Amino acid sequence: MTEIPQERRVVTAIPGPKSVELQARRLETVAAGVGSTLPVFTARAGGGIIEDVDGNRLIDLGSGIAVTSVGASAEAVVRRASAQLADFTHTCFMVTPYEGYVEVCEQLAELTPGDHAKKSALFNSGAEAVENAVKIARIHTKRTAVVVFDHGYHGRTNLTMALTAKNMPYKQGFGPFAPEVYRVPVAYGYRWPTGAENAGAEASAQAIDQINKQIGAENVAAIIIEPVLGEGGFIEPAKGFLPAIAQFAKDNGIVFVADEIQSGFCRTGQWFACEDEGIVPDLITTAKGIAGGLPLSAVTGRAEIMDSAHSGGLGGTYGGNPVACAGALGAIETMRELDLNGKARRIEEVMKGRLAEMQSKLDNGDIIGDIRGRGAMIAIELVQSGTKDPDPQAAAALAKACHAEGVLVLTCGTYGNVLRFLPPLVIGEDLLNEALDVIEQAFGRI
Numbered sequence: 001m002t003e004i005p006q007e008r009r010v011v012t013a014i015p016g017p018k019s020v021e022l023q024a025r026r027l028e029t030v031a032a033g034v035g036s037t038l039p040v041f042t043a044r045a046g047g048g049i050i051e052d053v054d055g056n057r058l059i060d061l062g063s064g065i066a067v068t069s070v071g072a073s074a075e076a077v078v079r080r081a082s083a084q085l086a087d088f089t090h091t092c093f094m095v096t097p098y099e100g101y102v103e104v105c106e107q108l109a110e111l112t113p114g115d116h117a118k119k120s121a122l123f124n125s126g127a128e129a130v131e132n133a134v135k136i137a138r139i140h141t142k143r144t145a146v147v148v149f150d151h152g153y154h155g156r157t158n159l160t161m162a163l164t165a166k167n168m169p170y171k172q173g174f175g176p177f178a179p180e181v182y183r184v185p186v187a188y189g190y191r192w193p194t195g196a197e198n199a200g201a202e203a204s205a206q207a208i209d210q211i212n213k214q215i216g217a218e219n220v221a222a223i224i225i226e227p228v229l230g231e232g233g234f235i236e237p238a239k240g241f242l243p244a245i246a247q248f249a250k251d252n253g254i255v256f257v258a259d260e261i262q263s264g265f266c267r268t269g270q271w272f273a274c275e276d277e278g279i280v281p282d283l284i285t286t287a288k289g290i291a292g293g294l295p296l297s298a299v300t301g302r303a304e305i306m307d308s309a310h311s312g313g314l315g316g317t318y319g320g321n322p323v324a325c326a327g328a329l330g331a332i333e334t335m336r337e338l339d340l341n342g343k344a345r346r347i348e349e350v351m352k353g354r355l356a357e358m359q360s361k362l363d364n365g366d367i368i369g370d371i372r373g374r375g376a377m378i379a380i381e382l383v384q385s386g387t388k389d390p391d392p393q394a395a396a397a398l399a400k401a402c403h404a405e406g407v408l409v410l411t412c413g414t415y416g417n418v419l420r421f422l423p424p425l426v427i428g429e430d431l432l433n434e435a436l437d438v439i440e441q442a443f444g445r446i
């Protein structure tokens, strides 16, 4: 494996001629419904760099949507997955099992919050993990209702579309959606009508009141929440909100599910974001960062809940594929060895410092309405100057200006006005600062 130089290099227009040619081919045969943030075709990637087919090197502040936390070609991931590939690619764990699957479940039991007995089941995608968490909660409680939150995102399958808040692009035209899904308020501090300081107490009271009055707590199988809401805009529920909801779940025999698919595995500077307020979820869903880019997801939780499903009730042909499990063991090894929680916390320090400086010193810095997030899950919410009115055009224009200069950033948010930063946790500090220089310059171009 050749090391990719950790430096930004823009040698053609972005996208360059080879990417443009590939994009034309792609449009002929790839369905229009599958989009791409930036149609620059990748040649190789690693550390904090994505190198394209035209020889440009982009600084990666996306990690393939919070996946390649250890980098896109981490040594331990490549080594372990390659060795596994040579041994066998698949048997199906449901036909003849293998050790890697068990080892990943052992790691999950050790790393997830709580010292109770835990078990896991492995799947392929985040959506599949969430679907299975609902199956497990329903069979365990013998109840059907599922509670989710404003601005929540849980996937694109039929059930997870129902769980997801935002209509466009995720749901529009794709219904009807799965029944028995109910949405309640979340403590979005920046936009809470009576102020961020009241959001935790008031939003949790409202959510609990709605559950009691509109659903009946005794009918609720699961409450599912992202401890930091990802696609919805990197919203950290105001302090006190998560503990109140978790306590309510406990008091009412409801399975509390933390969807840590985006926020988990060192992303926020802790193994799992729910640790921030000492939450111990009954079930936790993980994917993305778990396997360094290989498709793997998991549901982990209290052994007695996980064991509620009858033998044969959970599974899937590829769930816990041996190559993906080997990749996960390599990714977890890397996270431990390089102290990626510490790295994520340092990324927060650097990014929040620089972004606050931009907010106060740039002529148009006041369009940064909010700077938020934890670890290497940081965002700025863009608003019309002097108001809190969302400005999605500013987010799109900033992203475009960064892309042109070779810095890959993503947008998100219910209002499309959030610029989010998800660097690989292994990114070098110089490269991170260079990306921040480019972001700063982008404000001068919009």
Ligand code: PLZ
Binding pocket: 065, 125, 126, 127, 128, 130, 153, 154, 155, 156, 226, 230, 231, 259, 260, 261, 262, 263, 287, 288
């Ligand atoms: N739960 C919290 O963030 C995936 C979606 C990108 P899958 N987020 C990225 C897109 O537009 O499709 C996600 C998540 C949380 C569940 C999921 C779903 O994970 O692996 O994409 O199915």
